[in-house]
Amino acid sequence: MKNNSNHSLREEDQPKKESALSSLDSRFSQTLRNVQGLLKGRTIPGKVLLTRRSDPLDDSNLQEHSPSYHRSFSSNDAGTSDRVDKPEEVDNASKPNSTAGVNKLKSSTSNIEDTPKEVQRSTMGARATDSARLMKFSKFLSETTVILEKLRELAWSGIPPYMRPNVWRLLLGYAPPNSDRREGVLRRKRLEYLDCVSQYYDIPDTERSDDEINMLRQISVDCPRTVPDVTFFQQVQVQKSLERVLYTWAIRHPASGYVQGINDLVTPFLVVFLSEYLEGSVENWSISDLSQDKITNVEADCYWCLSKLLDGMQDHYTFAQPGIQRLVFKLKELVRRIDEPVSRHMEEQGLEFLQFAFRWFNCLLIREIPFHLVTRLWDTYLAEGDALPDFLVYIFTSFLLTWSEELQKLDFQELVMFLQHLPTQNWTDQELEMVLSRAYMWHSMFNSSPSHLAS
Structure with missing residues (x-):
């Protein structure tokens, strides 16, 4: 009788388990359908249209297929946006437990890559120019x-270039x-x-x-090597500005001092804050056109913004750089979960x-993508705020798996050469938006399930 009773209970539980699995599969399917629609030109997180449509977009259709922006909050964040909604399918999809669900997730990479080329090329990216x-x-x-928080929500998908200096200072x-x-405050900080x-x-x-003499010598050697493919950075006066900012920062932050790679991190700030005074292409800029007062203001803004950025990543640049090592391990685990082959x-x-x-992680992809895309990428970085280090893992996973098929055909030596010289020289906003969209999707699915990243 006891065995029969247990058998009966198992039979009663079976429909419940099947129902739970079916519900989970359904939620996964809905999430993937939303993201696939997103990648085919409807929206990206932050409610930005990816395509310029000749026909008006129906509002109900937009609401149905566009997951609302949901930033990855840290413990230091406070307040919420009046439009930050959490769709049920995204919240629930962040807790995948079934084999079927994980298989669907692993197949998402190929689904994204199957997006028709003409659709991908037609996307305009988050250029932040619609009225x-x-x-x-x-x-x-x-x-x-x-x-x-409202500004972060909007900035995540790109900031209009002429507003970027003010928005970055605020973020x-x-x-x-x-x-x-x-x-x-700005006047006081610049002084x-x-x-x-x-x-x-x-x-x-x-x-x-x-030690200070050696550090200054190393900085003076690194500055001419910074962004070598952009002629603007070869100007002696530009390199002197970089040197002043880097050396002053290193002296004021003795726990890390100067670490090679930090020189790259100053360059987006330098270009953005100079854009308040110089017009046209960066390639045509001459810093000698500016007064010393303006140059000093730009340097000061670069110094303080670099300090704010690195305050949230202090252990990335201390001895042995443990913060970077920890994130590299998380990257390896996430790639294993998403693209096991x-x-x-x-x-x-x-x-x-x-x-x-x-x-x-050391240079935040500045050396991996064309420099004209860096400031757009950094709009998303800065919108993430204190949550940036963890979100970098998702961005870099998406970046790596852009070449999933190619990587599987290469031997060790070819892999090293390929990954050190990635074919991104012809990238436009479209490719970058695709990377960010995948990162957003995987963050929504995995970030609330840390057990999926446990070894």
Whole structure:
């Protein structure tokens, strides 16, 4: 009787298990359908149209297929946007437990790559130029107190270039949200930077320690090597500005000091803040056209924004760079979960992720993509705020798996050469938006399920 009773209970439980699995599969299917629709030109996170449509888009259709923006919050974030919704299918899809669900997730890479080429090429990317978004940016920036969460939501998908300097200062917490205080704070911080340069940089070597002399020498060697394919950075005065910012930052941050790679991180800030004074293409800029006061203001903004950025990633640049090593391990685990064939092939060939991904985390992909795309990528970086380090893992996974099929055909030596010289020289906004869209999708699915990233 006891066995019969147990057998009966198991039979009663079976429909419940099947129902749960069916429900989970359904949620996965819905999420993947949403994202596939997103990648075919409807929207990307942040509600930005990817295509310029000749026919008006039906609002009900947009609501049905567009997952609302959901930023990855950290414990330091506070407040929410009035339009940050969490669709049920995205929340639930972040907790996949069934084999069928995981298989569907693993197949998502091939589904994305199957998007018709003509559709991919027709996408305009998040260029942040449609009038509705411009009006939103203008409205948020004109408020007496900027609501940063609303600004983050909007900035995630791209910032209009002429608004980028002000938005970046706000997102990094360098400029205060209160407009009444902003001008005074910037003036004070710029004077503070000037005092630091006078105290630490504009002194003879006889007043420096041996370590400081060696550090300054290393910086002076690295500056001419920074973004070598952009002629603007070969100007002597530009390199001197980089040197002043880097040396002053390193002296003020002795826990890490100067680490090679930080020189790359200054360049997006330098270009963005110079764009307030110089017009046209970066290739045609001459920093000598600016007064020394303007150059000093740009350097000060670069210094403080670099400081704010690295405050959230301190252990990336301390001894042995443990923060980067930890994220490289997470990257390896995430690739294994999403694209097991690529992971297995790289392991069979004896390729360690540290051999190529360390530079990605160290320089935040600045050396891997065309420089004209860097500021767009950094719009998303800065919109992530304190959650950026963890989100980098998803961006870099998406970046790597762009070449999933190619990687599986290469031996060890070919893999090393390929990953050190990735074919991104002809990339446009479309390819970058595809990387970010996949990263958003996988973050929605995995970030609330850390057990999926456990070894």
